[in-house]
Amino acid sequence: MTRTAPSRKPRASSQARITVILDAARELLSEQGFSGLSIYSVAERAAIPPSSVYHFFASVPALLEALTADIHAAFRACLQQPVAHDKLHDWRDLSRIIEERMLAIYASDNAARQLILAQHGLSEVVQADRQHDLELGRLMQALFERHFPLPQLPDDVDVFALAMELGDRVYARSVQLHGEITPRMAEEGMRVFDAYVGLYLPVGLPKRPQPAN
Numbered sequence: 001m002t003r004t005a006p007s008r009k010p011r012a013s014s015q016a017r018i019t020v021i022l023d024a025a026r027e028l029l030s031e032q033g034f035s036g037l038s039i040y041s042v043a044e045r046a047a048i049p050p051s052s053v054y055h056f057f058a059s060v061p062a063l064l065e066a067l068t069a070d071i072h073a074a075f076r077a078c079l080q081q082p083v084a085h086d087k088l089h090d091w092r093d094l095s096r097i098i099e100e101r102m103l104a105i106y107a108s109d110n111a112a113r114q115l116i117l118a119q120h121g122l123s124e125v126v127q128a129d130r131q132h133d134l135e136l137g138r139l140m141q142a143l144f145e146r147h148f149p150l151p152q153l154p155d156d157v158d159v160f161a162l163a164m165e166l167g168d169r170v171y172a173r174s175v176q177l178h179g180e181i182t183p184r185m186a187e188e189g190m191r192v193f194d195a196y197v198g199l200y201l202p203v204g205l206p207k208r209p210q211p212a213n
Contacts, residue, residue, distance in 0.1 A: 014056070017048070017052060017056065018056055018066070020046045020048065021042060021046055021048075021052075021053055021056060021057065021063070022063075022066060022067055022070055023046070024042045024043075024045035024046035025037065025042050025045075025063055025064075025067050025111075026067060026070075026109075026111040027045060028041055028042060028045055029067070029110075029111045029114050029115070030109075030110040030111045030114070033114060033118075034114070034120055034122075037060055037063075037064075038060060039053050039054060039057070039059075039060060039063070042063065061122060061124040061125065062124075064115065064122060064124065064125050065124055065125060065128045067111065067115065068115050068116070068125055068128045068129055068132065069128065069132065071105075071109065071111065071112045071115060071116065072129075072132035072135075072136065074105050074109070074112075075102055075105060075132075075136055076135070076136060076139060078098070078101035078102060078104075078105065079098065079101075079136065079139045079140055079143055080139070081101070083097055083143070083147065085147060085207075085208075085210070085211045088147055088207055089207075090203070090204070090205065090207070091144060091147075091148050091197075091201055091205050092194055094143070094144060094147055094148070095190070095193055095194055095197060096190060098140065098143070099167065099186075099189070099190045099193060103171075103181060103186050103189075106171065106181055107180075107181065113175050113180070113181075115129070116129055116168065116172075117168060117171055117172040117175045117181075118172070118175060118176075119172070119176065130165075133161045133164060133165055134158055134161050136160075136161065136164060137158045137159075137160040137161025137162070137163075137164060138158075138160075138161075140160040140161075140164065141153070141159070141160045144160070144201075145212065146208075146211050146212050147207060147208055147211055147212075148201075148205050148206070148207055148208060149205075149206070149208060150201065150205075151200065151201065151202070151205075153200055154200075159196075159197065159200050160197070162196065163192075163193045163196040163197045164193065166192050166193065166196055167189040167190065167192050167193040168189070169192075170185055170188050170189035170192050171185065171186070171189050173185065174186075174189075
């Protein structure tokens with residue numbers, strides 16, 4: 001997952017400048033929320049001219065879309081981390097491992113909570129988040145399939161992406177009320193995820209003898 005919108009991979013010098021810009025935006029979003037975010041404030045924090053920010057990002061929504069992709073890269077990475085097959089007794093053990101990894105990202109990254117869970121009303125960010133959720137859902141399904149032979153799932157519903165979005169609704173409610181995902185609401189979010197996935201996966205779904213390649 002790239003850190004910017006251009007179709008071609010940017011040169012190393014450009015990528016370094018993009019990284020500086022996104023890091024500055026992340027810091028401002030974490031510290032001041034959306035009200036403190038502008039092209040000029042990002043440029044000031046990054047210690048570069050505003051024209052350098054405009055060169056890569058024409059607007060704040062474009063900058064936030066790139067930051068959303070950057071945050072989702074961390075979620076993608078957590079799905080690509082190895083899982084100890086012998087520690088899994090049923091599919092709910094795997095879902096808990098995944099959710100706990102994602103919760104750790106939310107806990108350590110206030111910008112992630114602001115962008116994905118807060119009620120900001122930015123349609124560009126919401127749409128980008130949904131598109132990335134579809135990718136994460138496919139990766140999650142592949143991870144489940146690696147450890148468990150899944151039954152036939154519907155073609156017209158992205159089961160794992162939707163389960164993840166439903167869990168995020170609970171986490172968003174916690175952020176709205178408490179400014180963070182509390183342990184109690186983290187458990188509720190995981191229960192919501194399991195409840196929806198459980199509509200398609202039987203409780204006694206057998207584990208593979210060995211992880212599939």
